[in-house]
Amino acid sequence: MKKEQKMAQDILKQVGGKENIQRVAHCMTRLRLSLKDDSKANINDLKRIDGVMGVVEDDTLQIVVGPGTVNKVAAEMSNETGLAIGEEAAINEGDMDFSEKAELDREKMKQKNKTPFKLFLRRVGNIFIPLIPGLIASGIINGAANFAKNAGVDETATYMQILLLLGSTVFTYLAILVGWNTAKEFGGTPVLGAIAGGILFNPLLADITIYGEPLVVGRGGLFGVIFAAWLMTFVEKKVRSVMHSSIDILFTPLITVLVVGFISLYAIVPVAGVLSDIITTGLISALDVGGVVAGGVLAAFFLPLVMLGLHHGLTPIHVELMNTFGSTALLPILAMAGAGQVGGTIAIYVKTKNQRLRNIIKGALPVGILGIGEPLLYGVTLPLGRPFITACMGAAFGGAFQAVMHTAAQGIGVSGISLIPLIADSKYIWYFLGLVVSYVFGFIFTYLFGFKERMAEGI
Numbered sequence: 001m002k003k004e005q006k007m008a009q010d011i012l013k014q015v016g017g018k019e020n021i022q023r024v025a026h027c028m029t030r031l032r033l034s035l036k037d038d039s040k041a042n043i044n045d046l047k048r049i050d051g052v053m054g055v056v057e058d059d060t061l062q063i064v065v066g067p068g069t070v071n072k073v074a075a076e077m078s079n080e081t082g083l084a085i086g087e088e089a090a091i092n093e094g095d096m097d098f099s100e101k102a103e104l105d106r107e108k109m110k111q112k113n114k115t116p117f118k119l120f121l122r123r124v125g126n127i128f129i130p131l132i133p134g135l136i137a138s139g140i141i142n143g144a145a146n147f148a149k150n151a152g153v154d155e156t157a158t159y160m161q162i163l164l165l166l167g168s169t170v171f172t173y174l175a176i177l178v179g180w181n182t183a184k185e186f187g188g189t190p191v192l193g194a195i196a197g198g199i200l201f202n203p204l205l206a207d208i209t210i211y212g213e214p215l216v217v218g219r220g221g222l223f224g225v226i227f228a229a230w231l232m233t234f235v236e237k238k239v240r241s242v243m244h245s246s247i248d249i250l251f252t253p254l255i256t257v258l259v260v261g262f263i264s265l266y267a268i269v270p271v272a273g274v275l276s277d278i279i280t281t282g283l284i285s286a287l288d289v290g291g292v293v294a295g296g297v298l299a300a301f302f303l304p305l306v307m308l309g310l311h312h313g314l315t316p317i318h319v320e321l322m323n324t325f326g327s328t329a330l331l332p333i334l335a336m337a338g339a340g341q342v343g344g345t346i347a348i349y350v351k352t353k354n355q356r357l358r359n360i361i362k363g364a365l366p367v368g369i370l371g372i373g374e375p376l377l378y379g380v381t382l383p384l385g386r387p388f389i390t391a392c393m394g395a396a397f398g399g400a401f402q403a404v405m406h407t408a409a410q411g412i413g414v415s416g417i418s419l420i421p422l423i424a425d426s427k428y429i430w431y432f433l434g435l436v437v438s439y440v441f442g443f444i445f446t447y448l449f450g451f452k453e454r455m456a457e458g459i
Contacts (some may be wrong), residue, residue: 003051004069008076010049011063016040016079025060025086026074027129027312029067029374032060033077047341053364054378056307059122064378067367071212091418114305121313125179127226128315132413134170134177139411141422142167146410150426174319175201178222179229188233192256196228210265220272221323222316223279226262227272235259279317280324287329292400295333299399300392302337306377307388318412327408327424333399335415336438338373340395342416343442344387344450346382351447354456371416390450394442398434 012018023034037044038061046063056062065073070305078085145163149155155164170177175197183193190336205215236256243252286294305311314330319330342365349361357380364375381388407430411422416435421432 004072005076007051007073008080014042014046021081023172024077024083026070030062030064032071034060061153064374066375067372121165123311124298126185126233128312137411138167138170139422140410147421175225178225182226182229183233186230186233188236193229193231196232197225220269221276221320223276224268224272228268232260276320280320287403291403292384295403296396296432298333299336300396302334303392327410329408332402332407332411336398337395338415339398339435339438340442341373341376341391342368343394343439344446345376347443348451352456357456371414371418384455387450389448390445391442393445394438397441398438401434401437407431
């Protein structure tokens with residue numbers, strides 16, 4: 001039996017069996033399970049399954065198994081449950097007994113109690129998570145091509161032009177992909193969301209004058225795309241609710257595109273453009289003025305966002321910064337959060353005699369250095385408690401350093417050492433030194449007062 005198949009079967013046993021699975025999904029490192037009855041999940045035994053690095057209880061049960069492995073485990077879960085990745089199992093409330101209905105009511109109440117801001121970030125994360133593999137691949141190709149250009153390679157060479165083509169394609173059509181995923185996330189027709197994204201980035205916009213000014217292609221960026229695609233979904237549902245089924249296929253999409261198209265050009269583009277300017281220029285101004293303090297605070301508080309799974313909600317801000325300034329100064333600063341954690345876990349490895357904890361660190365540390373920090377977060381620092389705080393403290397020093405050095409990234413989706421080829425203006429050494437600063441201070445804080453051997457009991 002394959003390792004991933006055994007992991008899937010062991011996980012199923014600890015979450016109440018395949019009958020208790022409502023939905024199977026995954027991101028880069030986490031298997032995300034929606035359960036019909038959360039009380040049937042045995043969290044402690046889940047954490048002890050070989051290969052499981054951590055468990056997060058949220059609106060979905062998130063089981064951290066690491067990059068690469070998560071795709072295979074999710075596929076095995078799909079085979080075991082008969083559910084396609086992302087497919088919802090049908091719920092028939094009429095067939096439920098009293099306890100099952102009570103559990104469903106509790107789940108509905110839990111959904112109602114979520115804060116709007118947290119739900120917003122989760123929605124944004126759900127829109128961008130499926131795009132991350134493409135963003136990573138394209139970012140690395142772009143980084144390598146730009147690195148070669150800086151090294152003196154002839155950029156008119158055919159192979160260089162091909163690399164630049166491959167690296168830029170996802171960013172050229174990103175608005176369409178975001179629009180598609182937005183409509184899908186809110187229960188609309190994906191292609192209408194894609195049209196919303198295409199409208200806001202169509203080159204023909206430059207030929208249209210509204211309010212006495214020609215429209216700017218891409219004005220409002222992905223913020224505008226997300227809102228326009230959501231509006232497509234909202235209008236589509238309203239129109240469909242009153243449209244006769246015999247003509248629905250003709251007139252519902254037609255009316256939706258016409259209504260939302262005009263609203264997008266006359267309202268969404270101007271408003272989203274102002275919002276985009278406030279966020280991007282405001283953030284850059286804060287870094288210029290705040291410098292050391294701003295960089296330190298941003299880096300120190302990024303790990304809590306990762307802990308809650310809300311960090312993907314910042315993706316459109318990175319993209320807007322790249323659209324506006326050609327690079328994102330925010331990403332190198334936030335990347336220091338993972339570096340502080342690396343330094344902290346090295347300190348724990350040096351101090352602890354707990355063999356299980358040392359084995360977890362040995363397995364999670366390499367991917368942590370490469371920029372994937374969830375295995376270290378959920379397997380080491382967060383369960384131990386205090387090292388999570390000292391890792392954030394170490395990150396603050398690295399973030400302050402990156403802010404002072406004005407490093408920026410030309411791509412997104414990667415972090416840690418993997419981000420080096422994407423650093424703008426050839427500041428590769430400065431970025432690397434920032435990583436070292438976070439490593440060192442994360443190590444020092446954790447070694448001196450972040451970890452005691454008794455913390456490892458029960459790991």
